[in-house]
Amino acid sequence: MSKVENFLSAKEEKEIVQAIKEAERNTSGEIRVHIEKTTKLSHYLRVQEVFQSLDMYKTSERNGVLFYVAVEDRKFVVYGDKGINKVVHPNFWNATKESVQENFKQGNFKQGIIDGVLKAGEELKNYFPRKIDDVDELSNEISKA
Ligand code: CA
Numbered sequence: 765m766s767k768v769e770n771f772l773s774a775k776e777e778k779e780i781v782q783a784i785k786e787a788e789r790n791t792s793g794e795i796r797v798h799i800e801k802t803t804k805l806s807h808y809l810r811v812q813e814v815f816q817s818l819d820m821y822k823t824s825e826r827n828g829v830l831f832y833v834a835v836e837d838r839k840f841v842v843y844g845d846k847g848i849n850k851v852v853h854p855n856f857w858n859a860t861k862e863s864v865q866e867n868f869k870q871g872n873f874k875q876g877i878i879d880g881v882l883k884a885g886e887e888l889k890n891y892f893p894r895k896i897d898d899v900d901e902l903s904n905e906i907s908k909a
């Protein structure tokens with residue numbers, strides 16, 4: 765799994781986009797997935813850089829969530845905006861991370877991302893329930909570098 769293009773098939777990408785839509789049916793939180801080959805930065809800094817470059821801070825409740833995958837580095841990070849960090853407990857993302865990592869260990873990348881996205885939606889709905897007039901503030905398409 766060294767190339768971004770080979771990481772997920774077109775069909776798998778569609779399934780992930782579907783999972784994002786499904787997760788966002790429960791919460792006003794906005795979830796995105798970014799996949800790239802590698803980075804020279806620390807992954808924690810890089811996820812914040814990508815978050816900025818995708819304008820993910822442009823949500824009314826500051827509740828965007830980025831799933832970041834560096835394929836060659838075999839690294840995954842989930843990063844939530846400050847509106848989330850203000851209200852959740854520090855271990856908030858643990859269940860989401862576990863959903864991803866268990867699958868990744870077995871090479872099930874698509875399923876890892878899908879399970880993680882759905883889990884994030886479940887967890888977010890307790891703090892950011894979806895409102896009737898919800899707007900899809902951030903694209904559900906996968907971002908690739
Ligand atoms: Ca929304």
Ligand code: CA
Nearest residue numbers: 900902903904
């Ligand atoms: Ca969205």
